[in-house]
Amino acid sequence: MESKRSSSPKTRSTSHGSSGTEYEVFLNFRGPDTRNTFTNCLYHTLLNKGISVFIDNQGIDVGEEISPEIFQAINDSKICIPIFSRDYASSSWCLCELEHMMQHRKTNELEVLPIFYDVKPSDVKLETGVYKDALTLHKKERGAEIVQRWEEALKEVTKIKGWDAKNIGHGELTHLIARKVLVKLKVSCVHISDHLVGMDESVDEVVNLLNVESKDIRLIGIWGMGGIGKTTLAKLVYDKLSTNFDSCSFISDIREASQGSGLLNVQRQLVFNIIGDMGVGFSNIDHGKNMIKNRFCRKKVLIFLDDVDHTRQLMALAAKKEWYGSGSRIVVTTRDRSVFDQFLDQFDRCLIYEVKELNNLVALQLFSKYAFRSNSPPNAFLSLSKKVIEQIGGLPLAIEVIGSFLCGKNKEAVWQDTLEKMKFCQRRDVKEKLMLSYVALDHQQQQIFLDIACFLAGQHKSYPYYMWDDCGLFPNEGIDVLLLMSLVKIGEENKLWMHDQLKDLGRSIVYEEYCKDPKKGYRVWRNQEGPNIVWQKKGTETVAAYHSNFFVHSQDLVLISEDFIKMPNIRFLEMCGLSLSGDFEDLFSELRWLDWEDCPEEMQATNFCPKNLVILDLSWSNIDEHWGGWTQLKQLNLNGCHRLQVLPFELGALEALTEMLIESYYFPTSISQVPSSIGALVNLEHLAICGATHLTILPNSIGMLKCLTELDVSDTGIAELPNTIINLRSLKALNMSHSCMQKLPEAIGMLEKLEEIYGVNCNWLETIPGDIVRLPSLKNLVLTKTRVENVPKLPQSLVCLCLSSRASEKAPDISNLVNLRSLELCFTGSTTIGWKTIRGDFCRTMRGSRHVAKETIDIACCKLELSTISSISSYSGCLRYIKRLEIINCKNLRQIGQLPFSLTGLMVNNCNLLEVVDLSNLSNFKNLEDLEVWDCPRLVEIQGLDKLESLESLIIGRCSSWLCLPDLSNWKELKMWDVDALTTYLARGKRVAQTEDLPLSHRLRLRGSADPEF
Incomplete structure (x- = not known):
């Protein structure tokens, strides 16, 4: 790249930072040929896509040495783009850079994407005199040996598929290049921890086993003990290689996800990831196998299956090489090497990679990241840190847990005590390494840890909170401690998550106690042991029993009251598909949580009324309103109970209830009536009655639920809410989607805490009451596919406006809704209303929407007939925050009037009749x-x-x-x-x-x- 450049690194400048900065793209070009034309366009296009680009804006004078910073920039870049122009070869420095990047490409997998600007590949390949003559001149100054290396680089680069700029406009070409670069730099779908050390060698070894250039079809196993870093290694390899394949999929936690009938969902997820079609469906595992085979067999795919623990999982997902296209790779992480035994001859190559522990040096660095948030320990703790590593070894999970435990503990005495305790853990077994953190917990925290390890991992955190709180285990404080010590995490959808190794630790603690004294088998989590410990009269101190069997009819497994006499302490019981018989009076006095899915229609149990029960889950049961098992509860789950026609009249006994869920979308519930006694649930906070298509009204007593914050009546036959709903002064969310709702209460404005209203597919809803303007807390108003004809005036806090609804010019003023974040109004009917003006009232500031990342107003008028937008102006001074306006698919829009002066971005797209856009009022604003x-x-x-x-x-x-x-x-x-x-x-x-x-x-x-x- 020639022009003028200072030979001093101190005075030289580039467009991005200084040497040592990592760039995504390096541009290699002949300055006088393309700097101010094509290269400049490409540079700014890449920048606008958020891509970090190195471009030399100064160049080099003839005779100057190329700066080491240029070579470093190439080394630090992920993609190099040489732009071959007519006089490119006359620049020795362009050729020198090309040689360096081609050498770097061989050893570091640098991407090189050539552009043939005004030359042909044959010119670059030295088949014509265009470049060949220039190289002849270079031989006199540089010598034959250097020029020979340049010739080889030129010939090598022509083997790479690039772009020919002759037959395409520069704008289109630069967009194509930017799109390609974004694909190469795409953000991975897997999350990789920031605390990674010592992984490069392992990644390279697995990459070598995969050998993505080979056309064969391979199954690669990543095998090792729990907590050794298999998943982390898999994610790193996936992130590195995913761009080399037609389609990719990384499916986590196969073992957990495939339990019960979950393997079918795993198949569906895999098919969706590879072909991207949510409409593809299959009803059984065999159908899923055929779908994978038929749809994947012509694709080069990369599939990672994480935490496989059974051969049947691989049989359903990756049984044979014939299922996949040439060059495909299947990577499996597992703790059980035997899962590969049946597949050794089913693929061209089946290779196993064993993950080893970290060496002491790398382990110390990883420990430092968790204990000190740095790459190395401070001098005062260096010796102690080395001793810790000697004790816990090179297991990444153990290092993370112990390091997190010691984080912030700055007293040497504490570390010395810790080391003394660790001496009791002589075995390098994971349990012994993690046991120290368990011992550091107090009794209540230990009980919470063991509950999660044995049977609560994957549960929504709010459910066990009820049980723990009622048992005096102080869950808020306990969970905080477990989070700080990396013993538990809160995952997606607020579910409790615990690493497999930690679950094994907790279960081993329980199991060892049971082996010493069967009477202390106080937590049972294995399906086969759930009923056994009851029938054999074992475990008198049992506090939790778990049994789940979807394939055994209830009449085949019956538990009688005598079975539980010697289990007075049980507080959690899950018995899917089981039945009870006998007199249960005075039993289950400590039971707090009963999970009884598939509860039988009839049972012989009498006096079954656990007096301290706080959580009752009867999902997918055959019970009806005459079932007598109601008691004092805080959480009641009746999802999928399709035979239930009326909520029981004994609701008055549930005064402590805070949450009641009756949801059934796949098989609509038969509920047609909610008794007036529901008003007695004075502590109820969340009420969901969904899928009750026969339910047409709610009783007036619903207004007595003073604590209610969420009301969900979606997919019901309810046409109108009772007027007493205005008494629900704590209500924050109302969901009436897919219901028969025709109108909202006129005095809805009295619900001063209401934040969200959802009315998707309310096909009978025609009006929005004017009183809605008095909702000061409203943030989200979603009324899509309705018959609403009046579009209200919107508040200044509006984030997203989507108008494809029938609308009239008469609209109530809701500009006082200062906290509104989202409004959607859509209509899919055939009728269109000619609406002459969208007033400025509909355009307000956008902040914090969950629908759009930027501050945007989106007017998408696919069905709404608009002739003009005569004015989008500063209504009552509320438009001062509008940043971006998007007007899309307004088929009949003819004019866009004056726009708010706060506007920073305007997009108008696919408005067929639009003739004039008026920006004149923006001329005085910058x-x-x-x-x-x-x-x-x-x-x-x-x-x-x-x-x-x-x-x-x-x-x-x-x-x-x-x-x-x-x-x-x-x-x-x-x-x-x-x-x-x-x-x-x-x-x-x-x-x-x-x-x-x-x-x-x-x-x-x-x-x-x-x-x-x-």
Whole structure:
């Protein structure tokens, strides 16, 4: 890259930082040929996509040595793009850089993406005199040996598929290149911890086993003990190689996900990840196998199956090589090497990689990251840290747990005591290494840890909180301690998560106690042992029993009251599909949580009423309203109880109930009536009655639920909420989606804490009450696919406005809803209402929407007939925060009127009848930075465009050839122009802009332009 460059690194500058900075893309080009034309366009296009680019803006004088910083920039980059122009080969420094990047490509897998700007690949390959003559001249100055290396680099780069710029517009080409680069740099779908050390060697070894260049089909196993780092290693390899395949999938926790009928869902997830079709369905495992075989057999895929523990899982997901296309790779992580035994001859190659413990040096570094949040221990703790590593060994999970335990403990005496305790853990067994953290917990915290390890991992955290709190285990404080010590985590959807190794630790503690004294088998988590410990009269101190069997009918397994006489301490009981018989009076006095899915329709149990029960889960049971097992509860789950027609009249006995769930979407429940006694549930906070299509009304007593915060009546036959609902002053969320709701209460404004209203597919809803303006806390209002004809005035806090609903000009003023974050109004019917104006009332500031990341108003009017937007202006001064406006698919929109002066970005897309966009009122303001107009074939005028001196980006495409663009030579801030050929001239023959008056770096970029002057 030539031009002028200071030979001193201190005075040399580039577009990004200094030496040592990691770049994503390095541009290699001949300065005089393309610096101010194509290269500049490519540079800014990449920048606008958020890609970090190294570009040398100064160049090198003849005779100067190339700066080491240039070579370092190549080394630090992920992609190098050489731009081969006519005089490229005349620059020895361009060739020197090319040689370096081609050498780096061989050893570090650097991506090189060549562009043949105004030469052919044959020119670069030295088959013509274009480059060959220049190299002949270089031999005299540089010598034959150096030139020979350059020739080899030129020939080698032509083997890489690149772009030919001759037959494509620069704008389109730079967009194609940016898209390709983004694919190469794509964000991985797997999360990788920041605390990683010593993984490079293992990653390289697995990558070598995979050998992605080979056309064979391989099954690779990553095998090792729990907590050794198998999943982390798999994620790193996946992240490194995923761009080399047609499709990729990483499925975590196969063992957990495939329990019961879950393996079918794993198959569905795999198919979706590979072919991206949510509509594909299959009913059984064999159908899923055929789907994978038929749809994957022509694809080169990369599939990672994490934590496989049974051969049947691989049989369902990756049984044979014939299921996959040439070059495919299947990678499996497992603790059980035997799962591969049946597949050794089913693939071209089946290889096993054993994950080993970390060596002491790497282990110390990893320990330091957790204990001191640095790469090495402070000098005062170096010796102690080494002693800790000697004790716990190189197991990453043990290092993380012990390091987290010692984090913040700055007293040497504490460390010495810790080391003394660790001396009792002589075996390098994981349990002994993790036992120290368990011992550090107090009694209550230990009980919570063991509960999670044995049977609560994967549960929503709120459910066991009820039980722990009622048993005096102080769950809030206990969970905080477990989180700080890395013994438990809160995963997606607020579910409790515990590493397999920690679960094994907890279960081993329980099991060893049981082996010493069977009477202390106080937690049972294995399916086969659940009923056994009851029938054999074992475990008198048992506090939890777990049994889940979906394949045994209830009449086959019956537990009688005498079986539980010697189990007075049981507080958690799960018995899916089992039945009870006998007199249970005075039994289960300590039972807090009963999980009884598939409860039988009839049972012989009498006096079954555990007086301290706080959680009752009867999901998918055959019970009806006459079942007598109701008691004092805090959480009641009746999901899927399709035979239940009426909620029991004994609701008055459930005064302590805080949550009641009756949800059934796949098999609608038969509930047709909610008794008035529901008003007695004065502590109820969450009520969900979903899928009750026969339920048409709620009783007036619903208004007595003073603590209710969430009410969900979606997918019901309810047409109208009782007026007493206005008494629910604690209500925060109302969901009436897919219901028969026709109107909302007129006095809904009295619900001063209401934040969310959801009404998706409320096909009978016609009006929004004017009183809605009095909801000061409302944040989300979603009314899609309704019959709403009145579009209210929106508050200044609006984030997302989606209008495809029938609308009238008469609308209540809800501009006082200052906390509203989202409004969606959609209508899919065939009727359209001619609406002459969208007033400025509908455009307000957008902050914190869960629908859009940026501050955006989105007007998507696919069904709404609009003739003008006459004014989107500062209604009552509420528009001062609007940042971005998007107007999309407004098929009948003819004019966009004056816009709010706070606007920084405007996008108009696919408005077929749009003729005028008025930006004139923005001329006195310096905010608008981005303007994009696409697919507006009748657009002939953008008023005030010539005065927008602050504009940085202009994109206009597929608009009218009559579009008048003014002289834009005053646009000093413009960095990106993308205007297609149709808009570069006026029909009157006047030039669009005098581009020669603009800075070279700001020149117009055209797509498909036939104008030789551009």
